[in-house]
Amino acid sequence: MFKTDSEIWLLTGAQTLYGEEALRQVDSHSQVVADGFNACGRIPCKIVYSGTVKSTEEIERKFREANDSDKCVGVILWMHTFSPAKMWIRGLKLLKKPILHLHTQFYKEIPWSEIDMDFMNLNQSAHGDREFGHIMTRLNKPRKVVVGHWDDADVQDRVAAWSRVCVAWREMNTLRIIRFGDQMNDVAVTDGDKVEAENVFGFRVEYCPVGELVDAVSKVGVADVDALVAEYEKEYDFDEECRQPGHARDQVKEAARIEIALRAVLEKWNAKAFTTSFDDLYGLNQLPGLASQRLMADGYGFGAEGDWKTAALVRTMKVAAHGLPGGSSFLEDYVYHFKGKGASLQAHMLEVCPTIASAKPRMEVHPLGIGGKADPARLVFTAAEGPGVAATIVDLGRRFRMIVNEVDCVKPEAPLPKLPVARAFWKPRPDLKTSAAAWILAGGTHHTSFSFALTREHLEDFAEIAQIEVVFIDANTNISDFRKELRYNDLYYSR
Numbered sequence: 001m002f003k004t005d006s007e008i009w010l011l012t013g014a015q016t017l018y019g020e021e022a023l024r025q026v027d028s029h030s031q032v033v034a035d036g037f038n039a040c041g042r043i044p045c046k047i048v049y050s051g052t053v054k055s056t057e058e059i060e061r062k063f064r065e066a067n068d069s070d071k072c073v074g075v076i077l078w079m080h081t082f083s084p085a086k087m088w089i090r091g092l093k094l095l096k097k098p099i100l101h102l103h104t105q106f107y108k109e110i111p112w113s114e115i116d117m118d119f120m121n122l123n124q125s126a127h128g129d130r131e132f133g134h135i136m137t138r139l140n141k142p143r144k145v146v147v148g149h150w151d152d153a154d155v156q157d158r159v160a161a162w163s164r165v166c167v168a169w170r171e172m173n174t175l176r177i178i179r180f181g182d183q184m185n186d187v188a189v190t191d192g193d194k195v196e197a198e199n200v201f202g203f204r205v206e207y208c209p210v211g212e213l214v215d216a217v218s219k220v221g222v223a224d225v226d227a228l229v230a231e232y233e234k235e236y237d238f239d240e241e242c243r244q245p246g247h248a249r250d251q252v253k254e255a256a257r258i259e260i261a262l263r264a265v266l267e268k269w270n271a272k273a274f275t276t277s278f279d280d281l282y283g284l285n286q287l288p289g290l291a292s293q294r295l296m297a298d299g300y301g302f303g304a305e306g307d308w309k310t311a312a313l314v315r316t317m318k319v320a321a322h323g324l325p326g327g328s329s330f331l332e333d334y335v336y337h338f339k340g341k342g343a344s345l346q347a348h349m350l351e352v353c354p355t356i357a358s359a360k361p362r363m364e365v366h367p368l369g370i371g372g373k374a375d376p377a378r379l380v381f382t383a384a385e386g387p388g389v390a391a392t393i394v395d396l397g398r399r400f401r402m403i404v405n406e407v408d409c410v411k412p413e414a415p416l417p418k419l420p421v422a423r424a425f426w427k428p429r430p431d432l433k434t435s436a437a438a439w440i441l442a443g444g445t446h447h448t449s450f451s452f453a454l455t456r457e458h459l460e461d462f463a464e465i466a467q468i469e470v471v472f473i474d475a476n477t478n479i480s481d482f483r484k485e486l487r488y489n490d491l492y493y494s495r
């Protein structure tokens with residue numbers, strides 16, 4: 001589910017003015033920086049030092065190679081000496097990979113008693129990178145700028161966050177999303193322009209007739225179902241009803257049958273994200289709730305009621321978060337708690353990812369109430385506590401906007417003995433009233449892609465790479481300024 005062969009290329013800028021010996025040192029310093037990044041253990045892909053460039057032609061050649069490389073997901077650029085920036089114009093205009101401008105220097109501190117003009121000329125990124133930054137701004141190139149000594153943990157963390165997003169961006173660019181059924185009728189915010197989405201994000205949104213899934217379900221063998229139910233029993237607590245022979249147990253078996261079939265169909269279509277619709281289950285015994293939960297836990301993107309944008313974002317965020325502590329899930333704002341600074345109960349009909357659970361999930365079977373199908377199996381749990389980000393991408397007609405709210409998941413104030421679904425309970429920053437007003441003014445969805453593992457930095461890097469608008473609702477948000485930001489953004493994006 002997660003590729004591991006990604007590379008980030010480090011390219012160093014210099015010029016021939018200071019002689020061969022200076023270039024040899026630039027070269028060896030760059031290799032040390034790449035080795036340091038690889039040894040730090042925080043950066044999820046290999047940093048490949050791909051050379052020192054000194055001319056327009058060299059830069060163009062390197063960037064063409066980066067564009068053509070399947071492994072290269074981004075480039076880090078650093079001007080060790082002064083690198084006259086006109087030589088970057090031709091290459092930058094054709095470079096298609098995400099850019100991180102690393103504003104560092106090889107030595108952390110000034111060697112007071114040793115420093116001479118040779119040292120000054122060799123270590124002049126302080127102005128070399130400014131010359132380079134100018135041309136990037138003039139060409140309007142999206143990029144992340146990271147400043148500091150390359151061996152500092154803080155700098156490596158900034159590079160690591162961006163690297164994760166580069167890997168996730170490549171995944172999004174090649175993602176295939178399968179919809180079983182269409183959007184829920186009449187719902188606006190989960191729909192959008194799939195053609196423009198493919199243009200901006202690269203992912204393909206296709207549909208698979210529910211009949212194909214129904215057909216696959218009918219072909220699943222009894223032994224496979226029994227083996228999967230045995231796996232469930234190892235992994236989760238079971239309601240007594242689900243353990244004993246009878247209706248509930250049969251529904252768990254049916255859910256297992258659907259999971260096996262759904263996995264097979266997704267693999268056949270080479271899809272890493274999918275949507276379902278409770279309204280469109282013709283021939284299926286139950287809404288694939290348990291299957292959606294377990295597939296999300298394995299890294300699949302998911303959106304309910306045909307919400308393909310959320311399915312894409314859940315998958316992308318899961319790839320970005322891969323290997324980090326804390327899970328990510330599809331969620332929905334359900335019910336508010338207007339007490340103190342306010343809080344929001346997050347859940348869905350069934351489909352919440354068990355990677356965000358605070359404890360072992362519990363297998364239960366209950367009626368659903370909508371969709372007119374049999375009682376679906378589901379994993380019930382409460383999400384862990386801690387900070388996280390809730391994000392969405394909406395289609396405003398002329399552009400996509402990402403909205404991000406920083407939230408703090410807390411323990412519900414009391415047990416929820418009658419609530420038969422997985423849930424999270426969070427306090428949105430800065431408070432519920434401001435957060436909900438800002439989210440609504442920005443046109444945000446009721447569905448979100450939530451992550452304990454990612455931070456606003458990842459999502460800001462994502463929006464920069466995707467070149468889409470992003471607005472943050474955080475501890476500093478106030479509605480007057482937020483409203484102005486939305487209006488300024490409207491002007492910026494109507495250019």
Ligand code: MN
Nearest residue numbers: 304305332447
């Ligand atoms: Mn929903």
